[in-house]
Amino acid sequence: MQCAYFDAAVCGSCTLMGQSYDEQLAGKDRHARHLLAAHRTIEWMPPVASRETGFRNKVKMVVGGSQQHPTLGILDAGGAGVDLRDCGILQPGLRATFPALAEFIGLAKLEPYSVPRRRGELKNLILTESPAGELLLRFVLRTTEALPRIRKHLPALLERMPQLRVASANLLPEHKAVVEGAEEIPLTEQQTLTMEVNGIRMMLRPQSFFQTNTEIAAALYRQAREWVDEVGPSSVWDLYCGVGGFALHSALTDANSGAPGREVVGVEASAEAIESARLAARSMPGLRFVTSDATAFAVEHSGAPDLVIVNPPRRGIGSTLAEWLEGSGVRHVVYSSCNAQSLAKDLERMPSLLPVRARVLDMFPHTGHYEVITLLERR
Incomplete structure (x- = not known):
């Protein structure tokens, strides 16, 4: 590759x-x-x-940049966002979501969290795709400040991403290098993604682990x-x-x-x-x-x-x-x-x-x- x-x-x-x-x-x-x-x-x-290629069913995208021009990927040594939307190890269904998610960040006025300045709200986006092509999306936030805007504009995101079944917000108030916090807030009525493997219907909730x-x-x-x-x-x-x-x-x-x-x-x-x-x-x-x-x-x-x-x-x-x-x-x-x-x-x-x-x-x-x-x- x-x-x-x-x-x-x-x-x-x-x-x-x-x-x-x-x-x-x-x-x-x-x-x-x-x-x-x-x-x-x-x-x-x-x-x-x-x-x-295209084998990874889950990805954590660190959000950098600005509301109108977010980066989705990782941070460099100085804490600036590096955009990795075309990462080839991700399943194609995950990569296809990134334009809609970047647009949603601007629509909902989600300020990317700046590690050097310790300011902002949106830290990470965590996405999982099921074998059927359905999606679980988690917004990792510093506080609940952005939740009303996320809820307000979520119908527009669901229209852009009809395969999205489960959405939630995870609160990570601490300034530390971890993926997520302890508190999970449901944003959709459905909170379980079906992962069918070998004909067995396994279930995945937002804070559960599944092989990638x-x-x-x-x-x-x-x-x-x-x-x-x-x-x-x-x-x-x-x-x-x-x-x-x-x-x-x-x-x-x-x-x-x-x-x-x-x-x-x-x-x-x-x-x-x-x-x-x-x-x-x-x-x-x-x-x-x-x-x-x-x-x-x-x-x-x-x-x-x-x-x-x-x-x-x-x-x-x-x-x-x-x-x-x-x-x-x-x-x-x-x-x-x-x-x-x-x-x-x-x-x-x-x-x-x-x-x-x-x-x-x-x-x-x-x-x-x-x-x-x-x-x-x-x-």
Whole structure:
């Protein structure tokens, strides 16, 4: 992939841009194998490639410039806006929204937030596109000052963007380098975006996390379901379940027929994500979701399921949960990791759970990041 922004040195976010995609994928596969080389029990499956362009379903556009001439993209070293509306890794449906959004900023008189001056209202626009082409839009604001104008002119935006289903405002009053704040204010009656993956209708609310590459997420969930079905557990815990992707896929023995299968519990600390997961699971009696810290949920239970799925943040599951899994008697673990280094550390803490299969999935082309999923089996 050729990127004019990277070539002009105005955006370096895609650190591997310019390297052939085949080389990128092979390098990630080698990296994962190197980090897990001590585990000679692993059968490595071929890596799963992504599309090189138009693969990203979510974007955070930092708003700079002025009301009438906003920039949508990132900030440079001095805090000035850099416009990245033609970013080639974004899905085409996202890129198509930018003219209407730039016009709306002027119409609603939304003053872009200036980092150097610490003045202004509109900090970021966060957009997610579903597989059906529907959109979720979040305005990240410093205060509620602009809300009346946003509400007044929102019908005009909805007319320009008929695919927009969910809109909300997020309040981030602090001057700090974070994406969003804690408070979310609905702007549309609908507050859930349907994300259909592998024939399963997942639900996404504004403050919920969803993998940024839908096609690779679908492959990841299929791989996990294949291993779960092969093992055939009667009970499963999905820890760090997010909006329930692994749990929803694992709860069906046949996703095409919709037949209920094993008992599955999804656990996630984010109440918003759990609400999304529960909405998706309304017709699945064998599946329930719990708002809780994953480690606390596990260690506080007297029993254990047949199989545990973990999909932790980059820091990994940590020593407490790894030690619990080691002593729990759980027969199998499916570990999906976005950081093979923390995965390697966690595996050292669980010597009785041998990694027997592993696969790299390229969730993040043109960067050094990737997903690796492993099946662990108690010896």
